[in-house]
Structures are given as C-alpha cells and as structure tokens.
Amino acid sequence: MKSAATPKWCVLISAMRGADHPMSSFYEFMEFSLLGLFSGGVLALIGLSFVLVYKGTRVINFATGDVMMLGAYLYYTCHVVLGWPLLIAFALSIIGIAVLAFIIERSVLRPLSGQSVISVLMATIGISAVLHGLTEVVWGSDTHSTPSLLPRMPLNLGEILIPGYVFGNFILAAALITAFLLFFRYSRTGVTLRAVANDPVTACTMGIDIRNAQRLTWMLAGLSGTVAGVLVAATAGLSPLLATTALGVFAVIILGGLDSIIGAIIAGLVIGWLDGVMVGYMGGKVREVVPYIVVLTILVFRPYGLFGTRTIERL
Template sequence: MNPGFDWAALAEFSIVGLLSGGLLAMIALGFVLIYKGTGVINFAMGEFMMLGAYFFYTANVMWGLPLAVALVLSFAAVAVAAAVIERGVLRPLAGQPVISVLMATIGLASAIHGAVDAVWGGRNYELPSLLPRAPIILGDVLIPGKTLWSFLMAMAVIAGFVLYFRFSRTGVSMRAAASDPTTAYVLGIDVRATQRLTWIFAGVVGALAGIIVASTTSLSPAVGSAALGVLAIIILGGLDSIPGAIVAGLIVGMIESLTAGYLGGKVRDIVPYATVLVILLVRPYGLFGTRQIERL
C-alpha cells in the first residue's frame, strides 16, 4: 500500500458517491416506469420534479400547512397533473410513431417550464430542510446527513414499488400490460388504466425527488435539470429495468463523486457519459435491459 495515498478520502468519495446514487436511481425509476408501461422516454420527468417542489413550497411555506399535509397535497396535485397529461396529450397519440410522442413530451416539458416561470417567477426560494443534516462520522470518513437520509428514503421508495409490482394485483396487471398489451387486453386488463396509473406513479416519484433536491439546494425552475443527468443512468442500466436503474444509479453516483474529488467538478459531468458509451459498445441494451430480437 502507498503510505502517501489518502485512503480515507477515497473511502469518503466512494461512500458519498454511492449514497448520492440512491437519489439518482429514484429519479431514474420514474423514467423506467413510463418506458416499461408505454415504451416512451418521458422528457418531461424533470418538470414533474419541479412541479412537486413548487406545489410543496406553496402548501408548506406560503400557506403554512403542516409538513405531512403539504407533502400529501403536493403528491396529489402532481398525480392529477400526470393523469390529465396522459389522458389529454399522450393517449390521443397512441399508435403514432414514437418520435411524435417523444416530441410531445419535449413540448410538454417546455410548456410546464414556462407555466411555472409565469406563476412563481424565476427567482430562488428556500424550502425547509426535510432531512437531518447532522453528519455521520466513521473514523476519518465524514458522511453528510442529508446524503445518507436521501439514500435511505430513495431505497425505501424503490423497494416499495418493487414489492407493489410483484405482489399486488394491480401491480401484476401493470406488469402484464407493459409486457404484452394485446394479450393483457384480451385477458380483461384495462391497459389504458394501467398506463394512466404508470404516469401517476412516475409523477409522484418525480415530485418526491424534486422536493428532496430543492430542500437540499434551493427551489428554482432549474430543479428539473437534475433529471437530464439521469439519462446516462437509464441508458446504462437498461430502459426497462428497475434493478438496472438501481445499479446504474449507484455506479454513476460513485463515478461522479470520484471524478469531482480527484479531477474537479468540470470533469464530473463528462466521465459518466464516457463510461456509459464504453459499456454500451459491449452491451447495447444496457446492463439489465431486455434484448430485443427482430426477425425479417
């Protein structure tokens, strides 16, 4: 071992990176849910995050409602918005080319972003801290409290969804509709209802992620930009794989932390995408993505 090497710093960067990856994995979960249910990448996921954070600010700070009530109202508001978007924007595009739906989500993101800027303005707001900030010290390693608790919350949310999809009747129906919509429809499953529920779940997940991000930094329309960095994660893990989102989130989180610690913040946003590119050359469908075989 190199006596001059700072092993404590390496351990701290690695642990903090893994813990930060938990929140990235939860954001990626929102992308994966919609892709599994509809086959579409939702480029408005960041706007769901932003809406959730602004709704929470309005309910908790402006209206003075208790924390729990503000959270419930924020989730409900985003759930309604997601259901309206699925019914009014996405469902009329059913059967259209995928590129048309992708462009619709991009246009939707721009519309929501503009509406938020018009209603709340573009300045920064401060949210109350939702997570304990007291650091955890393990020898020479210091772990920020907000990073640890955001990781635990993200893992709890992901585990809850996994159990729901595996054991609940509605969850099984959603998995069946996502796997083979035609067969599911023949068997009596309301495919449209499952797709609407998929959008609602993704919206609620995005809202929670947005509230966590805004409470640890600040609230502005830029909150939604955190979702753009998650594209590397869903591509790396596989567009339709929840386990892939978890593993890829942890990998990218650790890579970002190590590169920021040793190479500087400017390199932080480049290295994860370079890593994804190298891995995709070997595994084009990601680490856990479903391999699609087309017969001519």
C-alpha cells in the same frame, strides 16, 4: 480539489471537519465513495421515473424533469408560502402531481393512442415546455431555499463524515424504491402493470384495461419524480433549473437499460459512486463528462444497457 467547481458536499465536509484535520488516502477514498453511493440513491429514484413510463408506454418521457420541478414547487408553496405542516405539504405535492399526470394522460396522451412513438415523444417535449413556462410565470426564475424533509445531523463513521442530508436522502429514496419493488412483485395491481408492460396485447385479451394501467403508470412515475424533486431542491436550491437535473440521469437509464427497474437502481449507484470519486479528487467540472464516457464505452458492447431487454430483429 477545492476549486470553484467544488460541489456543496465537499465544502460542507471541510467546514464540519476543519481545515487542520488531515485524512489518510484510504479514508478519503471511502468518504468519497460513500458520498457517491448515497447520492446515487436519488439518481436511481429519478431513473425509476423514466423507466416506469418507458416500460408502460415504450416512450421516453422528456417531461420528467419538469414534473420533478413542479412537484418541488408545490411542496415549497404549501410548506413555506402557506405555512402548512411539512408532511401535509409533502402529501399534497404528491397528490397534485398525481392529478396532473391523470390530466395529461387523459387530455394529451390518450388521443395519441395508436400513433407513432415519435408523436408521443414530441408530445412529452411539448408538455415539458408548457410546464417549464408556467412555472416561470407563477414562481419566477429566482432560486428559493426549501426546508429538508429529514434531519440534517451528520453521520460520523470514525474518520468518515457524511452530511446528514446526503444520508437522509439516500434512506428515503431507498425506502421508496423498495416500496415500488414490493408493489410490483406482490400486489395485484403491480402484477397487472407488469403484465401490461411485458405483453399489452395478451393483457388486453385477458380483460385488462390497458388505458387505466398506462394512466396509473404515469401517476406512479409522477410520484417518484416528485419525491426526487423535493429531495434535490432541499439540497441544491429550488429554481426552474431543477428540471435539468433529470437530463443528467440519462446516463443512468441508458447504462442500466431503459426498461429495467433493477438496472436503474444499480446504474444509479454506479454513476453516483463514479461521480462522487471523480468530483472528490478532480472537482465538479468532470461530472458533466465522465459518466457519459463510461456509458458510451459500455454501449459499444451492450447497446441495450446492462440490464435492458435485448431485441433481436431477423432480416
């Protein structure tokens, strides 16, 4: 298990426990499972960013990873470079990405309203390239260390030891996802966004401003992506490569369903658990293969994902 591809959390746990501390197979399995489930919370948060845009616009946002990365760089700049307090830096990074989402929707996506889906999809790819290039110009390609948002005190559950950053990231991701669910379920704005996502034509006839709803959807997706980017950067380091993290979440959104928030949550936990167990026993190299094998197997039977909306076409 301790190969060159062993992930950071395996090395950290070994260091905290000590090489001479044996574990039974049961506790080892439980530890890997909990690590995977807790890591799955961040995967679900990234998947939520994809799902929000897809539900609101029916377009897969390929710029999600670069928005995550840019949000993390804004946090790093405000907190580390400028020395501002952590919470202020975190809030400003969220506000900055929200403003960026507003500008992108107004200047790039709104002119494409009514065009084919492929046109908007290609626009998100172009936005991704521009953001990635600007990030490398401004901050360079070196890896930076980003302070964690939460304490790193490890969670000790008897024989099971969980690094503090893994558990803390899960708690923050779970709190934000819960806030999103409550927002969409009980707030008037959330209900409006749901109405636009489910039936934009009817929503428009009821007097709802579709453009404002879509703009807010992009801003909420940016918020979700920024928080996820800061959490990932604090544990894996900050560099332009952070944007590629979102590509690995495609397994989550495909498995859960592109238009299902609940699907993104459950699929994130499933893929996270699978990743934790497989990496724990077989090393880090399998994490690039196993989730997609599972996804492809399930898609043979449910092409729209576990919780996605099934589309029926009559011929």
